[in-house]
Amino acid sequence: MSNPSPPQDPREERLAEIRREAEREGTVKQRGVRPAGAPFPIASAETGYYGIPLLKEPAWTWQIPLYFFVGGAAGAAAVMGAIANATGADRRLVRDARFIAASGAVLSPALLIADLGRPERFLAMMRVFKPRSPMSMGVWTLLGFSGAASATAFAAFLRGRYGPSLPLRVLENAGEAASLAFGLPFSNYAGVLIGATAIPVWNENAGNLPMHFAASGVGSAVGLLELAGHQKNRALQAIGLGAAIFECWEGYRIESRQLPKLDPLKHGPSGRLVRAGGVLSGPVPLLLRLISGFGKGPRSQNLRRIAGLSAIVGSIITRYAWVQAGHASARDWREPLGNNDKTDG
Amino acid sequence: MRVTAFLTDSTLCIGCKACEVACKEWNEVPDDGFDWSGFSYDNTGSVGHSTWRHVKFVEQAPEAGLGGNDPDLASWTFSSDVCKHCENAGCLEACPTGAIVRTEFGGVFLQPDICNGCGYCVVACPFGVVEKRPGDGRAFKCTFCYDRQKVGLTPACAKACPTESIQFGEIESLRLKAKERVQELHARGMEDATLYDAADSSVGGTHAMFVVRGDPRAYNLPPNPECPTVYLKKAWTSSAVAAALLVGGSLIAFLADRKRPSR
Ligand code: SF4
Numbered sequence: 001m002s003n004p005s006p007p008q009d010p011r012e013e014r015l016a017e018i019r020r021e022a023e024r025e026g027t028v029k030q031r032g033v034r035p036a037g038a039p040f041p042i043a044s045a046e047t048g049y050y051g052i053p054l055l056k057e058p059a060w061t062w063q064i065p066l067y068f069f070v071g072g073a074a075g076a077a078a079v080m081g082a083i084a085n086a087t088g089a090d091r092r093l094v095r096d097a098r099f100i101a102a103s104g105a106v107l108s109p110a111l112l113i114a115d116l117g118r119p120e121r122f123l124a125m126m127r128v129f130k131p132r133s134p135m136s137m138g139v140w141t142l143l144g145f146s147g148a149a150s151a152t153a154f155a156a157f158l159r160g161r162y163g164p165s166l167p168l169r170v171l172e173n174a175g176e177a178a179s180l181a182f183g184l185p186f187s188n189y190a191g192v193l194i195g196a197t198a199i200p201v202w203n204e205n206a207g208n209l210p211m212h213f214a215a216s217g218v219g220s221a222v223g224l225l226e227l228a229g230h231q232k233n234r235a236l237q238a239i240g241l242g243a244a245i246f247e248c249w250e251g252y253r254i255e256s257r258q259l260p261k262l263d264p265l266k267h268g269p270s271g272r273l274v275r276a277g278g279v280l281s282g283p284v285p286l287l288l289r290l291i292s293g294f295g296k297g298p299r300s301q302n303l304r305r306i307a308g309l310s311a312i313v314g315s316i317i318t319r320y321a322w323v324q325a326g327h328a329s330a331r332d333w334r335e336p337l338g339n340n341d342k343t344d345g
Numbered sequence: 346m347r348v349t350a351f352l353t354d355s356t357l358c359i360g361c362k363a364c365e366v367a368c369k370e371w372n373e374v375p376d377d378g379f380d381w382s383g384f385s386y387d388n389t390g391s392v393g394h395s396t397w398r399h400v401k402f403v404e405q406a407p408e409a410g411l412g413g414n415d416p417d418l419a420s421w422t423f424s425s426d427v428c429k430h431c432e433n434a435g436c437l438e439a440c441p442t443g444a445i446v447r448t449e450f451g452g453v454f455l456q457p458d459i460c461n462g463c464g465y466c467v468v469a470c471p472f473g474v475v476e477k478r479p480g481d482g483r484a485f486k487c488t489f490c491y492d493r494q495k496v497g498l499t500p501a502c503a504k505a506c507p508t509e510s511i512q513f514g515e516i517e518s519l520r521l522k523a524k525e526r527v528q529e530l531h532a533r534g535m536e537d538a539t540l541y542d543a544a545d546s547s548v549g550g551t552h553a554m555f556v557v558r559g560d561p562r563a564y565n566l567p568p569n570p571e572c573p574t575v576y577l578k579k580a581w582t583s584s585a586v587a588a589a590l591l592v593g594g595s596l597i598a599f600l601a602d603r604k605r606p607s608r
Binding site for chain 1: 469
């Protein structure tokens with residue numbers, strides 16, 4: 001059964017012509033009429049369903065990228081503090097690293113809970129232990145880390161106040177060992193968290209994000225310690241250099257790979273953020289640290305402080321930028337439809 | 346318990362949205378989408394926190410055959426979209442509270458009294474289905490009418506559908522039926538009819554299959570959906586390498602610093 005064909009009338013033919021023109025051009029030249037909504041969108045294999053995004057955008061509030069930053073810095077600080085302590089480094093450095101870890105241990109759950117909207121909702125996180133869910137693993141890591149880092153700081157505080165005793169020593173050392181163990185995944189699991197998702201720009205980097213986030217966390221932990229007065233410590237300088245070099249490489253990796261999936265890291269508002277975060281985390285601290293290595297005295301120490309500050313700001317921007325890139329990626333309907341391959345540069 | 350599924354046959358859909366209405370009424374889903382989206386007769390554009398069934402109005406380029414019979418008129422098909430109830434469900438794997446579970450009917454059920462609104466399922470769904478409801482803060486999606494199925498009733502949408510475009514039944518027999526239907530359509534000259542089931546992907550098949558005409562991409566059905574757990578190994582390996590580098594690097598740095606004379 002087909003529609004009855006229109007009578008062979010030139011006027012009918014003219015109407016069909018106008019319709020075709022309106023469809024094609026979005027306007028009818030003859031009268032300069034622009035049909036409402038024209039050019040009419042169509043659904044097709046190439047355009048998907050009118051180009052409506054197929055994926056949902058992340059629903060996280062600003063607390064989450066900030067939590068990624070705090071967790072990264074605190075986790076890395078705990079690890080460095082424990083290792084500094086084990087190798088017999090400067091006591092003050094150990095104390096300050098522990099302080100950063102403990103502050104992160106308090107702030108992180110606060111940020112996470114703020115994102116949930118209602119505090120008691122956090123309790124549901126503790127119903128299950130799910131190794132296949134990075135969010136579940138992350139929450140347990142956070143809980144372990146928070147307990148360990150605050151116990152360490154608490155024991156050290158009591159020891160300073162009432163003098164050393166065996167139980168305090170045990171608590172302090174056990175807390176520190178646990179902070180090290182939990183701090184390692186805590187410093188980078190956010191990369192796993194966003195890597196193992198359906199968001200194309202994130203899962204494309206699943207094998208890289210944890211390292212990238214770890215380097216970002218280490219850079220900011222070093223920066224915080226330098227700002228806290230350890231701008232002369234050479235071990236920190238070396239670690240900061242390592243983090244900055246890694247971030248330079250990461251930036252190169254992002255910029256050099258020609259995949260449409262990675263566009264949100266290079267173009268648009270999220271691309272600008274990624275670049276800004278990358279420059280502040282990689283090349284800037286790298287250069288400042290290298291220059292500071294040639295000199296001594298307050299000038300070079302100041303350079304190191306600036307390098308540290310740059311890494312901190314860079315790290316905050318980086319976390320925020322990756323979440324924004326996830327938003328842009330989810331809005332791009334072409335990627336999940338596999339329609340970007342053709343435009344592959 | 347029998348394992349059940351939906352089969353949504355777009356060639357039978359008349360775009361009446363009875364399924365959307367029935368779903369909202371039965372499940373007491375808040376209203377949304379009273380405005381036109383501007384795309385054909387579509388209101389909400391996609392399934393979401395308060396649209397668990399969503400009728401797509403697919404206007405494709407004029408082409409005789411593709412749901413149209415006139416080379417001058419856009420072809421027009423309708424298809425009622427829904428949560429796919431994946432065999433390997435990204436949302437279920439991602440959920441940190443255990444709020445999302447697999448029911449005895451094989452569906453994927455989100456328990457609203459346990460959901461804490463962390464939003465991780467939202468980015469774990471390869472079909473863009475589950476979504477956080479603003480104001481409420483928790484995530485919502487199709488329940489596969491778990492409450493109705495428990496007492497032996499057909500899901501509200503399937504029950505309300507006047508053309509049996511939405512069919513509900515035991516999954517294997519429905520799968521068979523779907524294949525037969527596609528063959529039948531081919532025999533009737535609709536060679537572009539295909540079955541969408543995502544069986545060859547890491548999703549491992551769905552409990553909501555679709556018969557559509559033309560390319561499923563025009564219906565926003567992704568050709569290669571992936572359950573995000575496939576990325577876990579890569580990501581945790583990277584995490585372990587990062588941890589090793591951090592420990593090794595810090596050890597070397599602090600040890601080397603100790604050996605050198607202090608200033
Ligand atoms: S389609 Fe999305 S929401 Fe539905 S079961 Fe699959 S992953 Fe979960």
